[in-house]
Amino acid sequence: MPAERVITAAEAVRETLAQALRDRPEVFLLGEGVADPTGIFGTTKGLVDEFGPDRVVEMPVAENGLTGIAIGSALMGRRPVMTHQRVDFALLSLEQLFNAAAKSSYVTNGRHRVPLTVRMVIGRGWGQGPQHSQSLEALFAHIPGLKVVMPSTPYEFKGLLHAAIDDDNPVIFIEHRWLHYVSGPVPPERYAIALSGPRLVEQGSKATVVANSYMVLEAIRASAALAGVGCPIDVIDLRVLRPFDPTLILESVRRTGKLVVCDTGWRLFGIGSEIIATVAERAFDALKKPVARIGLPDHPTPSSLALAETYYPGSGDIIDAVGKLCDLPAAAVSAARAEVVAARRGIPIDKPDPAFKGPF
Amino acid sequence: MVTGLKASPGIALDPSLATNLFREMLRIRMIEEEIAKRYRDEKMRCPVHLSIGQEAVPVGISAVLRRSDQVVSTHRCHAHYLAKGGDLRAMLCELMGRAEGCCGGRGGSMHLFDPSVGMLLSLPIVAASIPIGVGAALALKQAKRDDVAVVYLGDASVEEGVFHESANFSAVHRLPVVFVCENNLYSVYTSLEERQPPRPIADLARGHGLHAVAVDGNDVVAVQRAASDAVRRARSGSGPAFIEAATYRWREHCGPNFDNTLGYRSEAEFEDWKRRDPLEFLARHLTEHGALNETQRADLAAEITAEIAAAFTYAEAAPYPAPDTAEHHLYAG
Numbered sequence A: 001m002p003a004e005r006v007i008t009a010a011e012a013v014r015e016t017l018a019q020a021l022r023d024r025p026e027v028f029l030l031g032e033g034v035a036d037p038t039g040i041f042g043t044t045k046g047l048v049d050e051f052g053p054d055r056v057v058e059m060p061v062a063e064n065g066l067t068g069i070a071i072g073s074a075l076m077g078r079r080p081v082m083t084h085q086r087v088d089f090a091l092l093s094l095e096q097l098f099n100a101a102a103k104s105s106y107v108t109n110g111r112h113r114v115p116l117t118v119r120m121v122i123g124r125g126w127g128q129g130p131q132h133s134q135s136l137e138a139l140f141a142h143i144p145g146l147k148v149v150m151p152s153t154p155y156e157f158k159g160l161l162h163a164a165i166d167d168d169n170p171v172i173f174i175e176h177r178w179l180h181y182v183s184g185p186v187p188p189e190r191y192a193i194a195l196s197g198p199r200l201v202e203q204g205s206k207a208t209v210v211a212n213s214y215m216v217l218e219a220i221r222a223s224a225a226l227a228g229v230g231c232p233i234d235v236i237d238l239r240v241l242r243p244f245d246p247t248l249i250l251e252s253v254r255r256t257g258k259l260v261v262c263d264t265g266w267r268l269f270g271i272g273s274e275i276i277a278t279v280a281e282r283a284f285d286a287l288k289k290p291v292a293r294i295g296l297p298d299h300p301t302p303s304s305l306a307l308a309e310t311y312y313p314g315s316g317d318i319i320d321a322v323g324k325l326c327d328l329p330a331a332a333v334s335a336a337r338a339e340v341v342a343a344r345r346g347i348p349i350d351k352p353d354p355a356f357k358g359p360f
Numbered sequence B: 001m002v003t004g005l006k007a008s009p010g011i012a013l014d015p016s017l018a019t020n021l022f023r024e025m026l027r028i029r030m031i032e033e034e035i036a037k038r039y040r041d042e043k044m045r046c047p048v049h050l051s052i053g054q055e056a057v058p059v060g061i062s063a064v065l066r067r068s069d070q071v072v073s074t075h076r077c078h079a080h081y082l083a084k085g086g087d088l089r090a091m092l093c094e095l096m097g098r099a100e101g102c103c104g105g106r107g108g109s110m111h112l113f114d115p116s117v118g119m120l121l122s123l124p125i126v127a128a129s130i131p132i133g134v135g136a137a138l139a140l141k142q143a144k145r146d147d148v149a150v151v152y153l154g155d156a157s158v159e160e161g162v163f164h165e166s167a168n169f170s171a172v173h174r175l176p177v178v179f180v181c182e183n184n185l186y187s188v189y190t191s192l193e194e195r196q197p198p199r200p201i202a203d204l205a206r207g208h209g210l211h212a213v214a215v216d217g218n219d220v221v222a223v224q225r226a227a228s229d230a231v232r233r234a235r236s237g238s239g240p241a242f243i244e245a246a247t248y249r250w251r252e253h254c255g256p257n258f259d260n261t262l263g264y265r266s267e268a269e270f271e272d273w274k275r276r277d278p279l280e281f282l283a284r285h286l287t288e289h290g291a292l293n294e295t296q297r298a299d300l301a302a303e304i305t306a307e308i309a310a311a312f313t314y315a316e317a318a319p320y321p322a323p324d325t326a327e328h329h330l331y332a333g
């Protein structure tokens, strides 16, 4: 077998966009910085040289208007891929997305289609503070008519992005900036991963941990440490928030009887809350313990490292939650916790952990 | 008052006022340079958008403002804050995430404010502070105060719809607001020509019925004159005004370095603008007219260096906020 090619998620995105631009003349990119020399964290770098400024369209700082313009072009059969360097900037475009794009097919009795992909970058770190590092996936997931995707590994970035661009619906594609640096095996050829639900990342039997985006990496690290103390767990990467397909999660909970959900965004009214509600509706009998919900505390993101230090939950919190649900002895929990703390090697929490670069 | 000092072509200026303008610009320049120098120490752990090269605009504007006039700003707010009299220690503490920062460490460099000097707020979302400044002007009018609101904006923010909504409303209601657009030709790494058609930005304001002028934003005296006229109009109930000030950012969009090697702008263009350094432009005129000599300049610099060093020492020793206070103030009251 030939050695698998390993690239970063940012490279995977760039390769996907290049393939889509090459394969489908109706695809075009749009965004603030898509044609600049840094190219959205490298994800569009140099594409303007190959495809020209009519297909890699640098836009004015006008998110609301340009989203409507993208929707209009999509109605006419184009396939715009719009990018926001931060989800916080996409807030200006919500009216167009929520009203025009999300309801287009429904209100025309299925006759209009809006094949629009909107990439939104979320993230954290380096004191970006309250308005530059939010995780707002729950907002988009609330809207019927939008599809919402949150990839975790480079392989998923590529396959899910191809599927998003090929989809005839508006797809919100949410990329965690710290995942851009992560590397993993990615086949060079075009492939799509259906926008149809979660994947099982780790199989254990003691508890079910459901995470998305960056929190999947924290869950994988927690899972390794827990396995080391005799508590193997299921880790499920939700990856497609909408359409919401909980089948895999329900199956897992029926096996383990214990559920921990981890949000990248706020804990209250988040994605995890929806998962818990669904499990309570459809697998209540299987639950042996109350569920645990992990996510950001109920206040905006502070800039100061001193305040952010306790803001972001990580693998340690997942270990604590699983330990409690599984009645692990305190010594086992602290051994597992010590392992994940050691793995971080004292890196301040406002910088990405280089050990998380993969390959995964 | 006017002594016949020629500070810029056709403009006469009081030498003591001109020296003050020079001192203010020098102070901002030196503070920003010190931030750039110390940024690598990683004590300031937040993005910084430096104003080096653009100092003449806020200094010229603030020269005609009262303490009670209200200012709103953007991500690039350091110079606006300092020129309005914002507290240097509170700013550096904020950049270093300390409890005594103007936002208690919650906001970082893009949220600078100081209510004690009329620095109402800064917001990092492009154009977001524009309507808020207009709202401040509405409040000033309703309260029958003769203060004005100043809205600082970048050239990119006129691309957002909210600029037009705000300008329109301010004109309809003849609000006491002065929009100050620092046109530095770039939005991050994207040039103005890639984003807007070739027409003066001031024309957009005229289209909304605002009194609009374009000035050399590196000529502090020209800025001060335009500001004086605009603020007088706004204060006297003649309605809003718009000043487009042509200027140039020297360093990278965000961060302490130079970024011309990226290739989004040419070294020649950069050098050209550096020759039009707002600080040296005024210094030359002051020197020519005997209002500034080497010794005076060195004395000014020494005085400012001491102030900056003391402020950094203070901020670096200032305590961090306690982690369990992170949840405080979610709601007012």
Ligand SMILES: Cc1ncc(C[n+]2csc(CCOP(=O)(O)OP(=O)(O)O)c2C)c(N)n1
Pocket (backbone or CB within 6 Å): A032, A061, A063, A089, A092, B075, B076, B124, B125, B126, B153, B154, B155, B156, B157, B184, B186, B187, B188, B249, B253
């Ligand atoms: C709504 C929104 N879109 C995009 C951004 C990202 N962004 C931050 S600063 C900036 C450039 C703004 O340019 P300009 O207004 O001319 O100000 P300058 O940085 O040149 O001072 C952009 C696009 C943002 N902060 N908010």
